Amino acid sequence: MKHENYEILNLLGYGLAKFDNEFIKQFGFTTKIAFFEYFVDLKIVETGSVVKNRMDLFDPFFENNRKGWWQKGAAYIHRKQLIDSLFGNENVVGYANIVKLYLQESYKVQDLSVEVKPIVKSRFRKMNETGLEAELYFINNFQSIKHFEGGVLEDARLYGDGYDFQISVNEKTLLSEVKGIRAKKGRFKLTKNEYAKAEEYQYDYLVTLVLNLDDSPTFVTIENPLRNLKFEKKIFKSDDKIEYHVTSDIGLN
Secondary structure (H helix, E strand, O other): OOOOOHHHHHHHHHHHHHHOHHHHHOOOOOOHHHHHHHHHHOOOOOOHHHHHHHHHHHHHHOOOOOOOOHHHOOOOHHHHHHHHHHHOOOOHHHHHHHHHHHHHHHHOOOOOOOOOOHHHHHHHHHOOOHHHHHHHHHHHHHHHOHHHOOOEEEEOHHHOOOOOEEEEEOOEEEEEEEEEOOOOEEOOEEEHHHHHHHHHHHHHEEEEEEEOOOOOOEEEEEEOHHHHOOEEEEEEOOOOEEEEEEOOOEEOO
């Protein structure tokens, strides 16, 4: 089950696994036990072992002389990749400031001195976006999808042209719009632009759902979504925006 504070726990686990004792020093602590108890005092966790367990989950991804929960394999790699993409170039001081910023903004912890650059704040805002996490998972794992096996991926997100990625497979060109759903099932929507591209390219346009992001992500791909799913058109008069919402849940059996 997802911990109610799992975002900050992931940041802590990453920081402890990557920077070890240098990370806790940034918060004024000399022992991990005292550091763990600090989050009990903040009422973020019930016991310090919850923080330690999150460190154990990230330990196998870093060279720190601890095996951690290596038995979990790559179960947490998508969370590491998300943090890497946003803050992977930060040194221990910079990374600790990001964690302090999270504590300030989400838990109203005011006795922390925080210094972050504007671009880091911008990355910070992206951290909890389901779409970004799903897209990163797709980039790192798209070859496991039958339709895209052996393909070459091109990132089209900056163009805003109704799809996220172009994948060239042999002589065929496929377009994929990626949607993230945190649970094992759920619904998604298409923008007006995405709907138009799906209509234009039909079976060469696939919606790729990344389901179960909060636990163990799984792909579900939908070819020609306008033919194979039912959508409801919604018009928002306040800004003349049009969206197309799928009308039933899609999920794992």
